[in-house]
Amino acid sequence: TATAAPPGDKDVIVRLFQWNWPSVAKECKDFLGPRGVGGVHVSPPQEHIVRKDLGSPWWQDYQPVSYKIDSRRGDRAAFAAMVTACKSAGVKVYVDAVINHMAGQDVPGTGWAGSRYDHYSYPGVYADQDFHHCGRNGNDDIKNYFDRFEVQNCELVNLADLKTESEPVRNRIAGYLNDLLSLGVDGFRIDAAKHMPSADIGAIKAKLSRPAYVFQETTFAAGEPIVPDEYLPNGDVKVFAYGYDIARIFNHEKLSYLRTFGSSLPSNKAVVFTDNHDTQRGHPVLTHKDGGRYALANAFVLAWPYGTPQLMSSFEFGTTDQGPPSDADGRTKNATCFTDGWRCEHRWQVISNMIGFHNAVRGTNVNSWWDNGNDLITFGRGDKGYLVLNDEGSAVTGRSFRTPLPAGRYCDVIHGDFSGGKCSGPVYTVDGGGWFRADVAAHDAIALHANARV
């Protein structure tokens, strides 16, 4: 029964990284739902280690201590209320499921919700026999990513590696995921997926009480033996190369190269993104720090028909370990967009309005591609949408563009918000032949679509 459930008509996923449950609930109701976002990817809800001594780094949350739904983001009741609020706003909830491992602490401690633990002992949940001890590299850590056995049986940065091949472990993990399903969640981002054999994830998925959307964190570097394709039977996979390629093209190459953009993975199985919480900390990707260039890149991501787009929503950080704004007890503070370091990329005018474009053109093909052989590109989607991206250092003036759009007056959603039949920005008139005339500033864009006609 637990087959892959597609994300639905509205497929855009917003990653509210480290947002607490009341803030996620409010954002679903105030913004994500009304703007046509399909799902929200929330941070891990289970009990985790507490490292106040290190300033409560964000990565505490990826070191589970038990499967109690109680974390720095809120307790079980707050989590359940968030799920209800998001679903009634029409937004699905996808949970970051950390199931490859438990904590990576060498000394015993007490978790967020009071559970005592030691490195291979989580009373009432797991004991030593539930973990791999691969016997390599002196400390059982993964060193060689080109060795399949090691990647799947040794420890990712000391994290106690669960024997996902064992039936009791599979049952325990499925119990946790089923508990989340019982609270109404719609699916899971499987953390560290490539560190588990694909068949183990499949066996756990087969134990789910109802269908759930699954997308898997399948990091990949050239030459590695474990490839994302292996994980397709379980659901979708995250395409890390996509974000690196986008950054390279926008930073160093030519936008005209985007004409054939994609990857060898099937579009309907690929989750794509410019950056995520890992890659924005030290990898060559575009992030909120790139400002306008980041917005233009995401405009392309949302306009181009490859993959399910996942948008990142970040908090600012000085060091890569820095956690989100927290109170004295380490509880994550409410996220208030554009204050306290909450960057809310998903609310940037260009990005949020392009969600509407993405939904309007769903199911149509690219047509009318034209580029100048360099950094000016234009294309249409069916007879529903048209994008002009000018990443040249100079403006394009008085040019006529040929769109596939029916005649009419269209709101440029890059510079204006469309609501109640009105546009707060420039409006362009497309004539009976599909033409309109416009100036496009340097490093700027114009986007017209069928659901923003004035």
Ligand code: QV4
């Ligand atoms: C350190 C050393 C170890 C040493 C250990 C000794 O690195 O070699 O054995 O101390 O105590 C944190 C620290 C890390 C520390 C570890 C154990 O950063 O220095 O080990 O804890 O205490 C996040 C962070 C990690 C963090 C981890 C657990 O990114 O830095 O480790 O959470 O708190 C590969 C994988 C991919 C993975 C990616 C980061 O294929 O699956 O690396 N991505 C996912 C998440 C990611 C998360 C994890 C997996 C683990 O997206 O955010 O790691 O759940 O590409």
